[in-house]
Amino acid sequence: MDAEILVKRNWALVICCTDNSDPSWRWLEKAFVGTGIRFAFARTSNRNKVDRAVRALNLTRIRAAFSAVSSARKKNAQMIVAHGPSLAAWCSLFARIVRLRIPIIAHSFNFAELPGLTKRLVFKHMLSKVDRLIVFSTLERRLYANVFELPESRFDVVRWGAQPPTIYPPDAPLEVGEYICAIGGNARDYRTLFEAAELLPDIRFVCVVRPHNLKNLRFPANVSVLADLPLGKAMNVLKYSRLMVLPLLNSTVPCGHVTLVAAMHLGKPMVVTDSEGICDYVRNGYNALTVPAGSSEALADMSERLWNDAALRQRLGENGRAFAMLECAEERVIEHFARVLADSGLLQAPAAGSQLIPNDTREELSGGNTHSPE
Numbered sequence: 236m237d238a239e240i241l242v243k244r245n246w247a248l249v250i251c252c253t254d255n256s257d258p259s260w261r262w263l264e265k266a267f268v269g270t271g272i273r274f275a276f277a278r279t280s281n282r283n284k285v286d287r288a289v290r291a292l293n294l295t296r297i298r299a300a301f302s303a304v305s306s307a308r309k310k311n312a313q314m315i316v317a318h319g320p321s322l323a324a325w326c327s328l329f330a331r332i333v334r335l336r337i338p339i340i341a342h343s344f345n346f347a348e349l350p351g352l353t354k355r356l357v358f359k360h361m362l363s364k365v366d367r368l369i370v371f372s373t374l375e376r377r378l379y380a381n382v383f384e385l386p387e388s389r390f391d392v393v394r395w396g397a398q399p400p401t402i403y404p405p406d407a408p409l410e411v412g413e414y415i416c417a418i419g420g421n422a423r424d425y426r427t428l429f430e431a432a433e434l435l436p437d438i439r440f441v442c443v444v445r446p447h448n449l450k451n452l453r454f455p456a457n458v459s460v461l462a463d464l465p466l467g468k469a470m471n472v473l474k475y476s477r478l479m480v481l482p483l484l485n486s487t488v489p490c491g492h493v494t495l496v497a498a499m500h501l502g503k504p505m506v507v508t509d510s511e512g513i514c515d516y517v518r519n520g521y522n523a524l525t526v527p528a529g530s531s532e533a534l535a536d537m538s539e540r541l542w543n544d545a546a547l548r549q550r551l552g553e554n555g556r557a558f559a560m561l562e563c564a565e566e567r568v569i570e571h572f573a574r575v576l577a578d579s580g581l582l583q584a585p586a587a588g589s590q591l592i593p594n595d596t597r598e599e600l601s602g603g604n605t606h607s608p609e
Contacts, residue, residue, distance in 0.1 A: 246271040247581040248312040252303035252322045254279045254296070262316075266569045270582055275310070277303035279322075293321060300325030308335050313581050316340045323368070324361035331364055338579050341368040344390075345375065347421035347490055349382060359383045367575060371395045371492045374512045378489070391575075394515055395492040396568035399500040403467030408475035410441050410459070415538060416476035418469055420445030422490040424482040424508070429454045430531035431482075435539055441476065443469045474501050478541050478548060483508035486528045492516065496563045499555035504548040506537045516563070522555035 249272060251262055256278050264274040279295040286294045300322050307315050307330075314337055315330070317323035323341030330339060341362070350358060362368075362383055368390050370376050376390040415438060417428055425448050432440045433455040440458045454460060461472070473479060479498045481491050489512030498505055499522065507517055509525040519525040524541060526533040541548055576582035 246273055247314070247576075248273050248275060248307075248310055249314045249316060249576075249581075250275050250277060250303045250307045250310075250312045252277045252299055252315060252317040252326055254299075254319060254322070256280065262318075263565075263569055263572055272576060272582060275306065275312070277306060296321050297325055301329050304329040304333060304335060307337060308333055312337060314338045314340065314576070314579060316342050318343045320344055320346060320358065320362075323365055324358055327363075327365050328361045338366040339364070340575060341365050344368045344370050344379065345489065346379075349378075355382060359385075365389070367391060369393050369571075370489075372489050372512050372515050374487065374514070375489045378487075391571065392515070393568060393571045394563050395496050396563050396565045397493075397496055397500070398565050400470040400473075400497045401467050402470050402474050403465070404471065409468055409471045410475065412439065413477050414439040414441045414459075415478055415480055415542065416441045416443070416472050417480045417482065418443040418473055419481070419491060419494045420448050422484045422488040423448055424484045424529065425449070425454075426452055427529055427531045427534060428480060428482040429458060431480075431534040431538060432458050434531065434535040438539070438542055440480075441472055443472055470497060470501075473498060473503060476503065478504045478506065478538070480534065480538055481505060481507040481513075482534065483510050483512075483528060486510050488512045496559055499559035499563065502552040502556040504541055504551035505555070506534065506541055516558075522551055522558050524551070 251274055253262070253276065261274065261276070277299050279299045282295055300317065303315055303317070303326055306312070315326050317326045317339065320341065323339065323344065327339050330337070349355070362385065366389070368379065368385070370379065370390055370392055371394060373392050376387055376392050379385070380387040380390060417423070417425070417440065423444070425442065425444065428440070428442070429452060432438070436455070436457055438457065441461065442458060443461045443464045446462050449460065449462070464472070481494060483491060486509060488508070488510045491507070491513055495505070495507070495513060495516050505523040507513065507523050507525055508528050509519070510528065517523045517525060524537045526537050541551075573582060
């Protein structure tokens with residue numbers, strides 16, 4: 236039946252289920268003009284009073300997943316791409332309930348913290364019928380395959396790929412003067428960073444954090460903290476810093492990829508925790524300096540070294556930018572998804588060196604959220 240639909244209308248529909256509520260975010264849609272691939276989106280919405288009262292379940296994600304599966308069935312879609320583990324799990328469960336047999340792809344499959352035993356068992360069951368899972372690091376493929384008892388062959392490792400970040404304001408620093416920055420909230424070790432900063436009283440640190448990162452922490456006088464800063468402003472703090480530090484909680488944390496790639500695109504030298512979860516992005520002495528997890532002394536030493544060595548900062552920054560342009564560009568994500576489509580018979584495999592052309596094809600699922608992100 237699917238083949239008959241493709242012949243009749245000469246295009247294939249991909250339903251994208253996402254937490255991104257901004258209607259202007261269209262994922263890879265612009266890359267697939269003229270390929271016969273169209274996109275429609277099922278988005279999570281703002282949580283209402285009932286949603287907030289039911290803390291055990293994220294009802295907005297459940298509704299978005301149900302909308303994605305229902306629309307896929309109604310519109311004869313050929314694939315569902317769910318962004319994140321929860322949406323992928325719910326899409327898979329609803330597809331099984333309504334006996335919808337199309338590929339389900341779990342994109343951006345990442346846990347900042349692994350779920351507890353009960354949730355793991357639930358995820359194991361719900362994810363068992365997901366066709367492919369896209370992770371950002373080699374560690375995650377091995378880790379999640381083991382935790383959820385899935386074959387590693389279902390996992391694809393694709394480095395986080397993005398265009399250089401948008402800066403706001405683009406040509407004026409929000410923070411005046413020279414400083415080291417730290418950005419992000421997932422699995423960050425700000426306790427160790429603040430202890431390192433205390434050892435370097437003559438160097439200013441600017442940290443863009445989430446409120447939970449500061450729980451039970453005190454920070455020294457040379458540290459400025461900005462909580463829940465909009466992305467464009469966070470990137471402004473990054474752009475105008477002398478260098479960035481990425482302190483992670485332990486040596487196996489698979490977080491920080493988004494921040495790493497943004498920093499490399501901006502040519503920023505970095506001091507980062509030596510974690511297996513980011514080894515696909517970081518080479519010590521080439522595009523970053525690494526330090527052991529939890530060592531404030533090592534973090535202070537490497538930060539001071541990089542602060543004082545302009546030649547080293549330039550070399551690390553240039554190498555990082557070159558790495559990001561080659562390995563972490565959005566084109567790598569597009570190429571991978573084109574192979575996923577080709578493997579499902581929805582797209583002819585692109586020839587080596589061929590490029591996909593931007594487009595403006597749009598389709599929004601009824602009930603999709605249309606407000607801007609916070």
